[in-house]
Amino acid sequence: xxxxxxxxxxxxxxxxxxxxxxxxxxxxxxxxxxxxxxxxxxxxxxxxxxxxxxxxxxxxxxxxxxxxxxxxxxxxxxxxxxxxxxxxxxxxxxxxxxxxxxxxxxxxxxxxxxxxxxxxxxxxxxxxxxxxxxxxxxxxxxxxxxxxxxxxxxxxxxxxxxxxxxxxxxxxxxxxxxxxxxxxxxxxxxxxxxxxxxxxxxxxxxxxxxxxxxxxxxxxxxxxxxxxxxxxxxxxxxxxxxxxxxxxxxxxxxxxxxxxxxxxxxxxxxxxxxxxxxxxxxxxxxxxxxxxxxxxxxxxxxxxxxxxxxxxxxxxxxxxxxxxxxxxxxxxxxxxxxxxxxxxxxxxxxxxxxxxxxxxxxxxxxxxxxxxxxxxxxxxxxxxxxxxxxxxxxxxx
Ligand code: SF4
Ligand code: SF4
Numbered sequence: 045x046x047x048x049x050x051x052x053x054x055x056x057x058x059x060x061x062x063x064x065x066x067x068x069x070x071x072x073x074x075x076x077x078x079x080x081x082x083x084x085x086x087x088x089x090x091x092x093x094x095x096x097x098x099x100x101x102x103x104x105x106x107x108x109x110x111x112x113x114x115x116x117x118x119x120x121x122x123x124x125x126x127x128x129x130x131x132x133x134x135x136x137x138x139x140x141x142x143x144x145x146x147x148x149x150x151x152x153x154x155x156x157x158x159x160x161x162x163x164x165x166x167x168x169x170x171x172x173x174x175x176x177x178x179x180x181x182x183x184x185x186x187x188x189x190x191x192x193x194x195x196x197x198x199x200x201x202x203x204x205x206x207x208x209x210x211x212x213x214x215x216x217x218x219x220x221x222x223x224x225x226x227x228x229x230x231x232x233x234x235x236x237x238x239x240x241x242x243x244x245x246x247x248x249x250x251x252x253x254x255x256x257x258x259x260x261x262x263x264x265x266x267x268x269x270x271x272x273x274x275x276x277x278x279x280x281x282x283x284x285x286x287x288x289x290x291x292x293x294x295x296x297x298x299x300x301x302x303x304x305x306x307x308x309x310x311x312x313x314x315x316x317x318x319x320x321x322x323x324x325x326x327x328x329x330x331x332x333x334x335x336x337x338x339x340x341x342x343x344x345x346x347x348x349x350x351x352x353x354x355x356x357x358x359x360x361x362x363x364x365x366x367x368x369x370x371x372x373x374x375x376x377x378x379x380x381x382x383x384x385x386x387x388x389x390x391x392x393x394x395x396x397x398x399x400x401x402x403x404x405x406x407x408x409x410x411x412x413x414x415x416x417x418x419x420x421x422x423x424x425x426x427x428x429x430x431x432x433x434x435x436x437x438x439x440x441x
């Protein structure tokens with residue numbers, strides 16, 4: 045494992061951080077046994093940074109349980125987050141923070157982030173509620189070690205927030221397909237002069253790993269057949285000196301082992317100018333195949349009408365990147381079109397609840413219209429209606 049130093053705190057951090065949003069799930073929630081195996085193997089492999097959040101359902105509790113049971117709390121750094129979108133007033137700062145300490149079975153948080161800031165107005169509102177003095181008190185009491193924020197807005201707004209407070213870390217979305225998206229490379233370089241920068245979505249929700257268009261995979265393979273598309277994507281991030289670490293949301297042992305191998309060799313400047321050219325070629329193919337930039341984060345869910353928003357978008361993208369039949373199969377399965385409870389895009393009533401939660405700022409309603417047009421022709425809708433009526437009758441008997 046390679047390590048980089050957080051210059052603000054002096055902490056020696058593994059270049060591979062464990063993103064705890066996508067723990068393996070079974071019936072009834074996160075699979076405790078599999079998750080414990082993953083977490084403990086990652087620590088054995090040198091990972092010492094774990095990123096979770098209030099809104100990652102079940103993640104804080106399970107992480108706290110695993111750390112306590114295996115007595116490893118002092119060996120790891122925990123990053124968790126204040127759920128800014130859920131706050132109703134200053135009393136909520138303590139309400140969420142105290143519960144997070146309980147969930148994580150700890151009495152301090154190493155990195156505490158204002159979760160998902162998108163613009164200066166949001167940060168100003170928190171300031172008007174007294175967040176600065178609340179953070180200062182928590183820091184003085186040793187409950188929060190480093191004060192930070194995660195970000196999903198424009199580069200301009202990012203830079204305003206960076207300059208407005210003595211932050212000790214920030215977390216941004218960054219990968220070879222997002223070099224100039226959100227904070228982007230400009231934000232990364234400016235922020236890195238002041239604080240460590242952690243990278244989320246280095247694989248764009250897995251899109252840069254599995255499910256790349258075949259032509260893009262071939263471009264990578266031709267240059268280095270031993271490196272997977274995920275390896276190419278992570279190396280692009282690690283190559284940059286402004287990056288302190290990247291977060292990978294690992295949900296099975298094969299992903300973890302591959303990432304550990306890659307993190308062992310993750311050096312600054314490891315890519316040649318020829319390699320950089322390869323990303324550009326692959327990106328041309330990827331951009332023409334991925335029509336909707338959904339990362340599958342689920343922040344927009346649940347939809348009150350039951351629309352499976354990320355499922356619809358994933359199937360739609362597959363219908364371009366892999367092929368129409370594969371996309372259609374995925375669409376029918378993920379929307380449950382033939383079952384009693386459908387998650388089809390045609391159920392959308394355009395209430396707009398989902399759009400305000402999307403960190404990618406996707407026009408979800410409009411995009412669902414595109415999915416419906418391509419993936420749900422009238423005859424398929426009819427088959428779905430008949431199948432559901434038949435299943436309903438069978439159940440009543
Ligand atoms: S706009 Fe449509 S998809 Fe979004 S939450 Fe409302 S009903 Fe669901
Ligand atoms: S639509 Fe937006 S919020 Fe919903 S899963 Fe995709 S990226 Fe996440």
